[in-house]
Each structure stands twice: as structure tokens, then as C-alpha cells.
Amino acid sequence: MRMSELSATTVTPVPTLKFYLRERLLHAGERTSPNQSQYDETHVERVRLVRALLEVGGLSVAQAASVIAALEAELPLSSVFGVAQRAVSIPASIAADEMDAEAAPTVGATLVAELCERRGWRVYPNxxxxxxxxxxxxxxxxxxxxxxxxxxxxxxxxxxxxVAGADLAAVASAAPDTAAMTRIVAVGTVLGDSLLAGLRRIAQEAESFRRFPLPEGAPAPDPLTAAAIAAHLEDC
Structure with missing residues (x-):
């Protein structure tokens, strides 16, 4: 397919596709003439992945590129986890903290270390x-x-x-397809944060209504329908 067809298939403007190519988020098509290239289903899949990382996962272009590079490099799953975790938005000041081995332990660091010890969680200090x-x-x-x-x-x-148990169960379900397992690790780690944030906000509001009833006469939310959610998404 030509770029115009790739654009129509993925509902992505041509200038955006060209940007993805320049930033190496999208691999080059097969050159058929000096000004034309052909694209296939691997490009459709990649565009959808890139848009998911950028638009739903909230990654920057550089962060998305690091995740995609990890997918293409066929790294061990543990390494892909590390790349994906670091790609998820963590303030730069906090990312710098993890590299400061000389810093005195804070109250928070002590509490986290104690929590890991109680639960038998063994992870690298970075x-x-x-x-x-x-x-x-x-x-x-x-x-x-x-x-x-x-x-x-x-x-x-x-x-x-x-949640971690569910994440790893999803990875294991793809075995022995290493490529699929790697994709689940990378995409699931990034989009999983957004999913959890969304579910938490839903649950918080629902729990608030249960614990703290609305004042008498205040309108309660109507029962949710998929159509109502879809309509709201269109307005966002």
C-alpha cells in the first residue's frame, strides 16, 4: 500500500506518518521509485503501536522510541521490563534520585525497603x-x-x-512465542499504568458514593452504558 493508503487504514494524517519515519518510530517502506515507497501490515501494526504509546500511554517521542528499540533488539524479557518501566512518565528529579547511591536514606526509602523485606520482594536497587x-x-x-x-x-x-501477577500471567500465556511475550511486556507495562489510573478513578468515585452518600435531592449518576462512555470519548 502507498502512504496515503496507510494513512487511511490507520486514520493517521500523512504528515504524522512522515514524522514517525523521521523519528525512527516507523520503519521505512520498500522503495519502489525515488519518491514512492510501499508499506504493508507490519507498518499498520507499528503505527497503531506508536499511537498507543504516545496518545494513550502518554510517552514522549524519545520514550516511545526507546520502547520500540527494545522490541526490535530482541532483549531478554527482564531488560524489556526495565526499558518500559523507565519509559513510563517518572519525573526527572525522581529518576535522578535512583542513581544517587550516596544519598542518606529518607523516611520514604526506609518504609519502601521495609515493605519489600516483609513481602520478600527482591528487585535491583535501580x-x-x-x-x-x-x-x-x-x-x-x-x-x-x-x-x-x-x-x-x-x-x-x-x-x-x-496486578503484577496478572501482568506476568498475560506474558506467560503467549509462551513460547518470544516476540509476542516481549510485545506484551512492553505495551502492557506502558498502557497498564494508564489502565490502572483509569480504573482507580472509577473505583474512587463509586466508593465515595458508597461511603459518603450524596445530599438529599442531589442527582445521582445514571447507570453506565457503553454508548454513554463512547459519547463522552467523542467529546474529549
């Missing part, structure tokens, strides 16, 4: 989640909100363990 979790706990303390830590740390760890 796992970006360690620095991120520690910074959040330190921030709670700085804001005088230590009670949040007490209330959510263990339940949050329970939820994370459950």
Missing part, C-alpha cells in the same frame, strides 16, 4: 519504582499526611502484587 514510591511517601510526610501512608501502603502493595 528499579524506578523504588525511588518513585519513596518520594511519594516522603512527600506525604512533608505535608503532614503520614496517616495516608498507614492507610494505603499495605493495601496498595496487595493491589500491586495482584
Amino acid at each position: 528499579n524506578p519504582g523504588l525511588a518513585l514510591a519513596a518520594r511519594v511517601l516522603d512527600t506525604y510526610a512533608e505535608l503532614g499526611l503520614e496517616g495516608i501512608t498507614t492507610a494505603v501502603l499495605e493495601p496498595g502493595a496487595d493491589a500491586a502484587q495482584l
